[in-house]
Amino acid sequence: MSDRDPKEEQAIAEAAAYGPMRVILAKVGYDGHDRGVKIVARTLRDAGFEVIYLGLRQTTSDIVSAAQQEDADAVGLSLHNAGHMTLAPRMVEALREAELDIPVVVGGIIPDEDIPQLLDGGVAAILTPGASSDEVVRAMRDAILASNR
Amino acid sequence: MDQEQSRAQSRKRWQTEYDRAKLRDADWETMSGVPVEPIYGNAPYPGQYPYTRGVYASMYRSRLWTMRMFAGFGTAVDTNLRFKDILRNGGGGLSTAFDMPTLMGHDSDHEWSIGEVGKCGVAVDTLADMRDLFADINLGGVSTSMTINGPANIIMAMYIANAEETGTERSRLAGTIQNDLLKEYQAQKEYIFPPRPSMRLVTDLIRFTSTEMPRWHPVSVSGYHIREAGSTAAQELAYTLANGFAYVEAAVAAGIDVDDFAPRLSFFFNSHSDFFEEIGKFRAARRIWATWMRERYGAKDERSLLCRFHTQTAGVSLTAQQPEINIARVAIQAMAGVLGGTQSLHTDAFDEAMALPTEDAARIALRTQQIVAHETGVASVADPLGGSHYVEWMTDEMERRAEAIFAHLDELGGGSILEGVFAGIDNNYFTSEIANAAYRFEQKVNAGRRIIVGVNDFTEGDSEQRDLLRIDRTVEENQLKRLSNVKHDRDNSAVRSALDELVEVAQDSTLNTMPATIKAVQSMATEGEIVEALRGVFGTYVEKATM
Secondary structure, eight states: OOOSOHHHHHHHHHHHHHOOOEEEEEEBSSOOOOHHHHHHHHHHHHTTOEEEEOOSSBOHHHHHHHHHHHTOSEEEEEEOSSOHHHHHHHHHHHHHHTTOOOOEEEEEOOOGGGHHHHHHTTOOEEEOTTOOHHHHHHHHHHHHHHHTO | OOHHHHHHHHHHHHHHHHHHSOOOSOOOBOTTSOBOOSOOSOSSOTTSTTOTTOSSSSGGGTOOOEEEEEEOOBSHHHHHHHHHHHHHTTOOEEEEEBOHHHHTTOOTTSGGGTTTTTTSSBOOOSHHHHHHHTTTOOTTTSEEEEEOOTTHHHHHHHHHHHHHHTTOOGGGOEEEEOOOOHHIIIIIOOOOSOHHHHHHHHHHHHHHHHHHOTTEEOEEEEOHHHHHTTOOHHHHHHHHHHHHHHHHHHHHHTTOOHHHHGGGEEEEEEEOSOHHHHHHHHHHHHHHHHHHHHHTTOOOSGGGGOOOEEEEEOGGGOOSSSGGGHHHHHHHHHHHHHHTTOSEEEOOOTTTTTSSOOHHHHHHHHHHHHHHHHTSOTTSSSSTTTTOHHHHHHHHHHHHHHHHHHHHHHHHTTSOHHHHHHHHHHTTHHHHHHHHHHHHHHHHHHTTSSOOBTTTBOOTTOOSOOOOOOOOTHHHHHHHHHHHHHHHHSOHHHHHHHHHHHHHHHHOTTSOSHHHHHHHHHTTOOHHHHHHHHHHHHOOOOOOOOO
């Protein structure tokens, strides 16, 4: 007997039907804190995602073209230097302009009070310090499934 | 001479040193009035080779560690106010944090700088900002630490130019500039040029300070960022000291005598939460440095053997959940740094997991050090844990693990640690080892094998309300205005000729770039313009992305 709730069971089944999910991970701007994004990359990889980590100091147009080339299902942005209110909306906008309908998941140092505005601005999910590997996997999976419904 | 005689001699030598030292005006007794000795146990004593027990005979009885609090945000004028506040509150030294554009060698008006100006530190584009940053502070009377690496020589040039304008000769300037480029490729990732040209610039500053600035520390070899990036304690220890050996080899190869610069190399370590592991690490660092400097690099001057270090509590250990409990973490980590014999200490503020510290939180962090210094009694006795079976074993174990890593790097470099470190950067040895260690730790936390209070256990009691320091958007506007005023008022042909001269000097590796860099900042060339000119000679480093 599983101890998962039915919604979680359903999401896992949907994800299995969806097939391998391809995720682009990147850091934008000057921020060089890559401990978190590397852990997220490995966590997603170990959970069956196909992860393309672009590395540091990517521009939004680097990320858009990688997403197009790799036929990515989602973009994960790691932000630790207080630039999230500028950089995250810029990423959402760049994907929209390129007519790529894929979710942006943001991880990093994001104060609680900034979260509603980021979500309203089109960010699909936000992962903050202390997020467990389960939460990381679930946030990415659910964001991808939701954008395809 | 038998062992007993030799021990007695060590004791006598220690006593002579101790008697010669000037002591603080304090009562050397417990709070209950029990008198305590300055040292317990056996030789070698503090101040004696290999310095496992401390670099000085009298340690904190002579001088407490420097309570050096890192600060910087907004414009130079904003940070100047915080500096004066720190000096008024009994902080003994200034420590400057720069914003990301400054750290990366870009001006505030660079397209990448939008949204980043003044956020994580102070914005410094030109000499005009440096003037405001240290306005009304007597630079001959404080020691200043500047945490900057890629553009370190440019910021150093601005500091020198400003000091001389305000009447302090460069020879009287005391302080430290981080200028540790090797750990940038390994951990912090704030590099500009490729490793070898960076090493040239580091060597230029080492040479310049060894002749012109006897009180300045031209490199602070830093393990702090290596640890924050996820390394283990032993990796932090080994990579840091290996980087130190690499700087020594580079400077010696450039023809500088080891004893002409080694006394002014200093170190910077992390103090994390595993109390005894940290103390063992600090003790091992001193022993390893002394041994290698004497045995391998032939240092003769005793001061070349001393591993003197700054410590900062582990930012990465701070939790966003129940942030007040970080005060307890910081106190324990500060205690480990002090019991490990640090020369200066920065204590993190409890709210730093989410933003730069608020003024209240920064005050509590400084008060935490003052409690350790003045209430706990740990400063009365040097190396109070020396002789503990566990602490001595841990010290040996840290040394063993570090030596295994040195052996690997030495092999990688064909008998040169410098080449081994370059090779380890080129083939991602450091970055992958650090990422592996970080992932292993994270998996343990996820599996509940390691408890982080407030995160994966004991999670009740997290309050929602948080006051965070917010950097006003007007900071960016102000800084852009300041920069455009400087550019408007300066003589552009003087800037161009100063930059041309610098490029010419940079192309000849037998010349020192420092004098031409000072001229360039005096012409009011911006940091970004100087960096761009040097990129033309040195190129730009791009990291291979690996998970």
